Amino acid sequence: MVNPSLGEEIGPVPVGPAGGPREDELLATLRRLLSDDAPGVRLGLGDDAALVDMGAHLGVLTADMLVEGVHFDLATTSARDLGYKAVAVNVSDVAAMGGSPRYGLVSLGVPAAVDASWVVELYGGIRDAATEYAVSIVGGDTSRSDRVVLSVAVTGEVARGRAVTRAGARPADRIVVTGWLGGAAGGLALSRADPHVVAQAVGWGWGHELLGAHFRPAARVGEGQALAGGGATAMIDVSDGLTLDLWRLCRESGVGAAVRLADVPVHPALFELAGVLEVEPLELALSGGEDYELLATLPAPAVKDVASGLRDRFGTTLMEIGEIRAGEGLTAMDRDGNERPMEPKGWDHLAG
Amino acid sequence: MVNPSLGEEIGPVPVGPAGGPREDELLATLRRLLSDDAPGVRLGLGDDAALVDMGAHLGVLTADMLVEGVHFDLATTSARDLGYKAVAVNVSDVAAMGGSPRYGLVSLGVPAAVDASWVVELYGGIRDAATEYAVSIVGGDTSRSDRVVLSVAVTGEVARGRAVTRAGARPADRIVVTGWLGGAAGGLALSRADPHVVAQAVGWGWGHELLGAHFRPAARVGEGQALAGGGATAMIDVSDGLTLDLWRLCRESGVGAAVRLADVPVHPALFELAGVLEVEPLELALSGGEDYELLATLPAPAVKDVASGLRDRFGTTLMEIGEIRAGEGLTAMDRDGNERPMEPKGWDHLAG
Numbered sequence: 001m002v003n004p005s006l007g008e009e010i011g012p013v014p015v016g017p018a019g020g021p022r023e024d025e026l027l028a029t030l031r032r033l034l035s036d037d038a039p040g041v042r043l044g045l046g047d048d049a050a051l052v053d054m055g056a057h058l059g060v061l062t063a064d065m066l067v068e069g070v071h072f073d074l075a076t077t078s079a080r081d082l083g084y085k086a087v088a089v090n091v092s093d094v095a096a097m098g099g100s101p102r103y104g105l106v107s108l109g110v111p112a113a114v115d116a117s118w119v120v121e122l123y124g125g126i127r128d129a130a131t132e133y134a135v136s137i138v139g140g141d142t143s144r145s146d147r148v149v150l151s152v153a154v155t156g157e158v159a160r161g162r163a164v165t166r167a168g169a170r171p172a173d174r175i176v177v178t179g180w181l182g183g184a185a186g187g188l189a190l191s192r193a194d195p196h197v198v199a200q201a202v203g204w205g206w207g208h209e210l211l212g213a214h215f216r217p218a219a220r221v222g223e224g225q226a227l228a229g230g231g232a233t234a235m236i237d238v239s240d241g242l243t244l245d246l247w248r249l250c251r252e253s254g255v256g257a258a259v260r261l262a263d264v265p266v267h268p269a270l271f272e273l274a275g276v277l278e279v280e281p282l283e284l285a286l287s288g289g290e291d292y293e294l295l296a297t298l299p300a301p302a303v304k305d306v307a308s309g310l311r312d313r314f315g316t317t318l319m320e321i322g323e324i325r326a327g328e329g330l331t332a333m334d335r336d337g338n339e340r341p342m343e344p345k346g347w348d349h350l351a352g
Numbered sequence: 353m354v355n356p357s358l359g360e361e362i363g364p365v366p367v368g369p370a371g372g373p374r375e376d377e378l379l380a381t382l383r384r385l386l387s388d389d390a391p392g393v394r395l396g397l398g399d400d401a402a403l404v405d406m407g408a409h410l411g412v413l414t415a416d417m418l419v420e421g422v423h424f425d426l427a428t429t430s431a432r433d434l435g436y437k438a439v440a441v442n443v444s445d446v447a448a449m450g451g452s453p454r455y456g457l458v459s460l461g462v463p464a465a466v467d468a469s470w471v472v473e474l475y476g477g478i479r480d481a482a483t484e485y486a487v488s489i490v491g492g493d494t495s496r497s498d499r500v501v502l503s504v505a506v507t508g509e510v511a512r513g514r515a516v517t518r519a520g521a522r523p524a525d526r527i528v529v530t531g532w533l534g535g536a537a538g539g540l541a542l543s544r545a546d547p548h549v550v551a552q553a554v555g556w557g558w559g560h561e562l563l564g565a566h567f568r569p570a571a572r573v574g575e576g577q578a579l580a581g582g583g584a585t586a587m588i589d590v591s592d593g594l595t596l597d598l599w600r601l602c603r604e605s606g607v608g609a610a611v612r613l614a615d616v617p618v619h620p621a622l623f624e625l626a627g628v629l630e631v632e633p634l635e636l637a638l639s640g641g642e643d644y645e646l647l648a649t650l651p652a653p654a655v656k657d658v659a660s661g662l663r664d665r666f667g668t669t670l671m672e673i674g675e676i677r678a679g680e681g682l683t684a685m686d687r688d689g690n691e692r693p694m695e696p697k698g699w700d701h702l703a704g
Contacts, residue, residue, distance in 0.1 A: 026494065029472060040454065041488045050490030052455050052507075055407015061490055063457035063505055067497045070461075102392065103404050105415035107503045109422075120381060136393045138402030138413055141503075142378065145419045151459045151493075151503035153415055155404075 024248070047165050047252070048096035048236060051158070058163055060101075062093035063153035074148065076191045079118045081215040082150065083125025089239065090154035091133045091219035092292040096237040097165070098228025099158035101221065104130060104137045106152050109145025122150075133221060162228050164296070169234035169253035173297040173324040176307070178223050178316050180213075181242055182281060183267035185288025187214025189279055197276050206269035213267065217292040222314050227296045230306035235296040241287040241346020245295055247330055248344075253297075258331040259322040259342065261286075287345035297324055376600070399517050399604070400448035400588055403510070410515055412453075414445035415505035426500065428543045431470045433567040434502065435477025441591065442506035443485045443571035444644040448589040449517070450580025451510035452573065456482060456489045458504050461497025474502075485573060514580050516648070521586035521605035525649040525676040528659070530575050530668050532565075533594055534633060535619035537640025539566025541631055549628050558621035565619065569644040574666050579648045582658035587648040593639040593698020597647055599682055600696075605649075610683040611674040611694065613638075639697035649676055 042058055043051040049062035066086050068074055087104060094101045106126060110119060130137050135154060187210035190201055201207025220237075227235060236249045242264070250257050261282065270281035298306060307318040322333070332342040394410055395403040401414035418438050420426055439456060446453045458478060462471060482489050487506060539562035542553055553559025572589075579587060588601045594616070602609050613634065622633035650658060652675075659670040674685070684694040 026468060026471065029468075041490055043490075045489070045491055050455070050457075052488075052490060054411070055409075057407075059406070059411075059455075059507070061455055061457055061507065063459045063492050063503070065459040065461055065493045065495050065501070065503055067461050067495050067501070069498060070496050103402070103411075103413055105402075105413055105505050107415045107417040107505075109417055109419050109501060116378060116381075119378065136404075137397070138393055138395075138404060139397055140415050141417045143417050143419050144422050145499075145501065146421060147498055149417070149419070149461060149497065149501045149503070151415070151417055151501070153457050153459075153505035155411070155413065155507065 043163070043165055048093040049099070051097065051163050054157065057157040058160055060094050060097050060099040060156040060158055060163070061153070062090050063151065064089050064093065065149065065151040067149050068147040077215065079121035080125035080128070083122040084129040084216055086150045086152045087126055087129035087133070087135060087154070088217055088219045089292065090152045091129070091135060091221060092217070092237045092239070094154055094156035095219050095221045095224035096235050096294060097158055097163050098224050098232070098235065099156040099163065100225070101133050101135045101154050101156040103155045104135045104152060106137055106140035106150070107143070108140070109143045109149035111146060111148065112144055114148070133219060164228045164232045164235040166234050166236050166249045166252040169249060169255050169297040169324045171255060171324050171326040172300065173233050174300050174303050174320050175246070175257060175259065175295070175297055175322040175324060176303060176318050176320050177238070177242070177265065177293055177295045178220050178310065178318055179291070179293040180265050180267035181238065181291050181293060182270050182285035182288045183210055183213030184217060184290035185284040186210040186267060186270045186273045186279065187212070188290070189277055190273060193277055201273070201276065204272065206272045210267070210269050210273060214290065217290060219292055220294045220316070223310055223316050224294055226309050226313065227294060227298070227306060230298065230309065231302045232296040232298055235294060238291045238293045238295050239289060241289040242295065243286050243330060243342060244289070244344040244346030246344070249295065249297070250324070250328065250330070253324070256325045256327040256329050256331065257322060258325055258333055258339065260333045262335050263319060263321045265317065265319045289347040395517060400445040401451070403449065403515050406509065409509040410512055412446050412449050412451040412508040412510055412515070413505070414442050415503065416441050416445065417501065417503040419501050420499040429567065431473035432477035432480070435474040436481045436568055438502045438504045439478055439481035439485065439487060439506070440569055440571045441644065442504045443481070443487060443573060444569070444589045444591070446506055446508040447571050447573045447576035448587050448646060449510055449515050450576050450584070450587065451508040451515065452577070453485050453487045453506050453508040455507045456487045456504060458489055458492035458502070459494070460492070461495045461501035463498060463500065464496055466500070485571060516580045516584045516587040518586050518588050518601045518604035521601060521607050521649040521676045523607060523676050523678040524652065525585050526652050526655050526672050527598070527609060527611065527647070527649055527674040527676065528655060528670050528672050529590070529594070529617065529645055529647045530572050530662065530670055531643070531645045532617050532619035533590065533643050533645060534622050534637035534640045535562055535565030536569060536642035537636040538562040538619060538622045538625045538631065539564070540642070541629055542625060545629055553625070553628065556624070558624045561621050562619070562625060566642065569642060571644055572646045572668065575662055575668050576646055578661050578665065579646060579650070579658060582650065582661065583654040584648040584650055587646060590643045590645045590647050591641060593641040594647065595638050595682060595694060596641070596696040596698030598696070601647065601649070602676070602680065602682070605676070608677045608679040608681050608683065609674060610677055610685055610691065612685045614687050615671060615673045617669065617671045641699040
């Protein structure tokens with residue numbers, strides 16, 4: 001994969017005996033270990049978020065941890081963007097269930113050397129996202145730590161019968177995705193490039209767009225609810241890479257998928273980026289991750305209406321990129337209709 | 353303070369302009385920054401847990417983060433104990449509101465070098481605590497990290513009108529505390545002592561008790577509900593030290609407190625420990641922290657009934673250690689009735 005800037009994090013994930021990256025294998029073990037079939041648990045480990053009984057609605061629970069040196073680099077990430085992103089990625093998990101976020105808990109580990117003003121800026125970014133997505137930050141924890149660790153949990157709610165898991169995709173369903181893909185990975189690559197390249201790219205506008213996709217990803221809350229209301233049979237947010245997340249959705253649904261490569265919505269700025277850095281736009285769109293767009297499956301007759309609804313209400317494009325098939329595994333289709341097997345690639349949080 | 357083994361973590365906390373340790377000052381800033389008075393939020397930042405509207409009950413939300421090198425040392429802490437404790441300390445926060453824990457989210461950061469079997473053991477400990485406290489672990493996150501970080505969030509519930517915050521203590525209320533204090537700090541000191549001392553102490557039985565208090569603290573869920581039902585006006589769990597946590601309770605209630613030192617339930621094994629290590633039992637009980645006992649205030653007439661209820665139903669002693677006074681600050685009373693001001697001391701999570 002031609003992607004020197006991202007070499008360590010994005011690349012072919014070693015496919016183990018269980019067919020997935022190391023993270024997925026470990027999670028499968030943990031799911032066996034932690035029986036979560038207690039009363040009140042409608043959906044436990046393994047989806048974007050958990051669903052639990054909570055009064056008239058289902059509660060949606062999710063948590064994500066951002067670790068310095070793994071998920072972000074303090075040299076290139078501002079405290080404000082970091083706070084924003086930590087909330088947004090959790091909100092995205094609630095969105096991927098078709099839910100509405102409500103409350104947030106923020107736990108922060110911070111080195112003694114970090115300035116109090118940095119922490120205040122961080123919470124400013126948390127507040128930005130909390131305001132934007134109507135999440136109330138109601139608690140959490142602070143601790144000393146060698147490196148910055150930011151762990152956020154968000155609870156939300158979804159009407160009974162309206163939650164969309166990863167498990168409902170059926171053969172012949174269409175595969176759809178919101179927005180553009182690969183922008184966040186392009187932004188990450190750009191943020192690590194020579195400062196002159198960065199400055200020039202930002203000056204041209206497209207650089208700013210890519211950096212924004214990486215540092216301030218948008219969670220698609222309204223879109224997730226519209227997809228759920230429009231009949232989505234399965235849904236996941238693209239956090240680790242289109243092919244890897246699609247593979248996870250297929251695994252949970254017990255189906256396979258075919259993707260028309262020409263229809264994958266490659267972020268347009270990536271073609272500009274390819275002029276200054278050695279990146280492959282389609283590869284970034286297929287496996288870059290962190291775009292936090294929604295990947296869903298819909299019955300064929302529903303696609304058109306849902307797509308126009310998303311465009312009219314949110315200004316968000318919905319692209320149909322392929323279809324669900326019986327069987328298992330991913331297939332790539334080129335313009336001429338040729339098919340070849342496609343490996344799931346993306347970010348493995350536990351890769352060394 | 354005579355406590356060489358704990359020197360860096362437990363000691364007089366620098367009392368800043370706001371009158372509290374650095375952690376409390378920062379939290380005060382963050383409370384101002386994050387307005388959490390949104391609809392549905394009954395109690396936001398600053399108590400043991402948050403209270404939010406959730407159907408017929410109030411939801412109780414809390415999160416705690418354990419960081420390697422700060423909260424635990426991998427050389428002396430087993431994976432199983434660590435997993436157990438990470439859940440128990442969150443359950444304790446729910447207990448301190450008078451609530452019942454329900455669901456847990458576990459986020460784990462782990463170095464690439466850590467063995468998968470270590471992670472499985474960790475989740476075994478998480479399962480132990482989840483089973484003991486009837487918490488369903490429904491989600492979370494895993495990530496690579498330089499050092500082990502374990503961040504747990506727990507949701508629970510409490511009947512409307514039954515939640516006990518830190519803010520309701522009134523002058524003349526009695527101050528009560530469950531169980532023994534200082535045992536966890538004694539266990540920590542012992543775990544760091546010469547291996548021969550540890551082996552001998554464990555052989556004598558009392559060493560085992562102290563290590564258990566540190567590595568496997570019990571959350572007082574039933575006791576918390578009994579205290580709430582018995583009329584507790586304020587409650588907090590002793591996570592950072594009796595005097596520091598009492599000071600926090602008083603600050604939130606706008607009152608002061610007087611503590612009879614002779615009535616503080618010093619863990620009996622600490623007197624044995626003082627024979628082999630240079631520790632001061634009363635000091636550990638006053639400022640050691642991590643005992644996760646419940647510290648509450650009760651109207652004087654209620655103490656006797658609540659205490660016998662706790663003894664009969666849970667085998668837990670409830671000790672009356674002093675009383676709430678008008679004004680502010682803490683007062684220590686000796687056997688002869690002499691009084692002197694007492695500084696809040698305990699664990700400051702952000703101290704360098």
